[in-house]
Amino acid sequence: MTAWHTPAGQLDPAKVRAAYPILATKPGGRPLHYLDSAATAQRPKPVIDAVSEFLLTGNANPHRGAYTLGSMATDAYEAARTRTATFLGVPATELVMLGSATEALNLVARSWGKGNLSRGDVVLVTEAEHHANLIPWQQVTREVDADLEFIPVDDVTGEILWDRLDGLLKLRPKIVAIGHVSNVLGSIAPLAQIAPQIHSVGGLLAVDGCQAVANMPVNILGTGADFYAFSAHKMGGLFSGGGLWARANLLEAMAPIETGGDMIREVRLRDATFAEGTQRFEAGTPDASGTVALAAACEFLDELGRQQIHDHEVRMLERVLRELPEALPDARILGPKNAKDRAGLVSFSSDLVHAHDLATILDRRGVAIRAGHHCAMPLHEQLELSATARVSVAPYTTDEDLDALFEGLRDARKIFER
Amino acid sequence: MTAWHTPAGQLDPAKVRAAYPILATKPGGRPLHYLDSAATAQRPKPVIDAVSEFLLTGNANPHRGAYTLGSMATDAYEAARTRTATFLGVPATELVMLGSATEALNLVARSWGKGNLSRGDVVLVTEAEHHANLIPWQQVTREVDADLEFIPVDDVTGEILWDRLDGLLKLRPKIVAIGHVSNVLGSIAPLAQIAPQIHSVGGLLAVDGCQAVANMPVNILGTGADFYAFSAHKMGGLFSGGGLWARANLLEAMAPIETGGDMIREVRLRDATFAEGTQRFEAGTPDASGTVALAAACEFLDELGRQQIHDHEVRMLERVLRELPEALPDARILGPKNAKDRAGLVSFSSDLVHAHDLATILDRRGVAIRAGHHCAMPLHEQLELSATARVSVAPYTTDEDLDALFEGLRDARKIFER
Amino acid sequence: MGGVDDLYREQILEHHRAPHNFGALEQPSVSIDGRNPSCGDLVTMQLKLDDAGVITDVAFSGRGCAISQASASLLTDELRGKRADEITELGTPYVTELLGIEVGPARIHCALLGLETTQKAIATWRNKS
Amino acid sequence: MGGVDDLYREQILEHHRAPHNFGALEQPSVSIDGRNPSCGDLVTMQLKLDDAGVITDVAFSGRGCAISQASASLLTDELRGKRADEITELGTPYVTELLGIEVGPARIHCALLGLETTQKAIATWRNKS
């Protein structure tokens, strides 16, 4: 592990950066301080190479060809699924490979939801959910006339009020759908604590793991979740890729949503029977190169060490939380006060400088942050904010990146206090 | 154009092969004679390079970042969409970028279909459709109690009996969904002729263009289609990618199927409004690298010249049709007799050698063909065949590939006549 | 840092801090909300037009980034006396001129919000009359 | 070409051309269809079992590639006198031994079809009795 670590075993971001050639480029002539990894992570060289390698030497349609190259592609695809499953701590037979977390979350709502919800049933989500874990539930509850209820957030910090869960569980929700790590608050949901509570009233727990899997050790089976969704591009894989883990007995009882090739058993002119297991949900040609890229991303994250990544990111976030109020005194920081209760990101707003102006001003120092509602408009509405600025970190984030961030914040303050 | 062409202006496959490094590899120690491009095309170097280049120098989440790298990614993504639209002859504002043709065809059936079909309405497809253009229609017609009817095929050759269309149009189908080129028969649907017929009874024409767009000149607006679906990986792009073109007025009236980020206008806790235009159907983070790859594939196909590609492939198919009966006398060839009526492929069966045995025997000479039902089980059932062997060609197919094919066929005959 | 100083130069910041024509009209011919949902920027544009389609009065309110609010403010200074059909033809070049600087693709939708909302208001007014 | 000649060697082709135990039993204890939907291979397996769970008679029919049909034929020669629970434990190694050659991943599902159908037949018979 020492290639990426200090002698003391900590992640050394300066070493890690060598694996990310894009960080040495100068977009617009300025050094790149990429602090938007929560939107999409940068891809390390081994991932880019794995894609090229597959396309240059192993490309064929998996599951189909009765020839050597086809078997190679099948093997590569299935090995990549297995590698990803190992990374996530689940059996490969329960891991549905899809195009994105959005697809995965839609599958839960539209397949499990439509099959299991009816009039008056309750679905519980938090007020902080990403649109991808909210709108599908709005749609399905409306269709079947079920009720959508919310775990509220604190009006000021946005923190999810988990202590309200107990009361809400009296509604006996059939499913509780929540983010593992909030993509605005950075807070980590206390899955180990709430999963048994939810199960004790007969509910299921569906977890949107997009912001968790690359930023901290996650063993899905250990979380108590019944469904768990993730996106490859947040982990260093390609944009396309992601998946859904679900317990085998849940998958078995779910109907496919998308139909076509590769997910069938027998097709006649007027009807069709579907394949078993994960295959039933994977219509069309499998994305072999994307899955190979995802496996390479998992491999690389394991090489860095997920605990080490988390520790490094917490150190970076600690500094952000400490120095942000100095650089921009009116900053309203959302989410937990303590960096240890976070994974990967900090969002804030300022009355002095609007988030978009901030992002533009930071860009002039090459600092890339995200400004907006981060696909969580309802949360922003609850907080009476139209936009926030989000700083997100990664294994490759250095103190120099944060230096540039704070200099940029001081620029902004100077401009707007003028 | 001469880099890839003979002095007379024909495609020179020997030159073209230089752009496909995989063709020089030796899977299992044997030279590769890849005759399964209809399952997935090989990726030319410019496509592989475009992916690496984007990831190494331009990777960010499009549509989101208020920073330089984010704008670069947005520009690259939108330019790639426009390039693809130009290739297909449609306005970029009407081109929905999706993960695959399967997704595109499901979108037509599930969004347009559910919104427009009701009890007793008729949907017309051919008996030769790929499962991806059949099962979604089975599902939606069952759900709304509409009727699914079929344009029949000839029992012996499998050829689609287009002269039956006239009679079937008396049923006033609301939509006719057909493949532009059959992935089993290789036949080209007479779109220019049938589109006006279908429109004259008030029906729409949905076309599955998977097997057409890479093998012949296709100008979608000129075909008379109302919907047109395609897959990137059949064109030399990545596995993930593809899309749906639809007339703006149809798109406008369609509800999104997948919901989440990037496709919304405003989201509140209990309801949401959706974006306009193509964006409404593109939930989640856009696949920038995949779309950039697709655009590079379009660029490369245009460089080769689509008419030249088609002419070259017809020459290859002519030879297959001519020599196949000599090599395997009992071969039953499906589809048109004349190579000029085909694009890209020939399928056949033999009582002497089962398709799978043939594929295995051919593999020993490095010849990669596909054996099976090619995701068209109903067609095979109509023909009383359980499997066929399919040979498909591409710009990089050479006479040496076909020499190896025929030698392999003679091997098989020798083994089974023993 | 020249680019930013230009975009956030004194004139623009002035319009942001103390926007012109900010507030509401007594009896607007038309009043329309314009939003950039992706940013949360909001501009409400109110116009008074005479029968000849000439803008006789204007007010706006809103919240959001400096670029969106300053652009709307700068625009309102220009609208009185202009004919509706002059406005509908305007686009990015006009706003660039107003601001005195190229805004760039990442923020152009902020800069255009005021103009686009005005154009929406005119379309609505036309449909009504 | 050695590999193919091995896979398609005389013994296997013999079983393909003239399969053993091909046809139907008069009164099978159980009769089950097995399919490889992706290939279209079909094997119908019929077993007679006594009360002790010993296979006393067997027949199969089907169509498909040489590997699937020859493997099923070779298997039927081995089944009589075997106990049901012996069969349920068998897998790829057994079929490899029967065929005398490694089949490889692309075709192994063809080679296994006869065995898997037999196992399905036994499971069905158990559920019935």
Ligand SMILES: Cc1ncc(COP(=O)(O)O)c(C=O)c1O
């Ligand atoms: C005619 C046809 N339609 C649809 C498809 C489905 O395409 P994909 O698997 O890329 O979604 C294919 C290829 O598999 C095809 O050949």
Ligand SMILES: Cc1ncc(COP(=O)(O)O)c(C=O)c1O
């Ligand atoms: C918490 C969360 N959920 C879901 C998503 C959706 O992921 P994708 O756009 O990759 O489908 C994202 C990222 O955009 C996210 O951060």
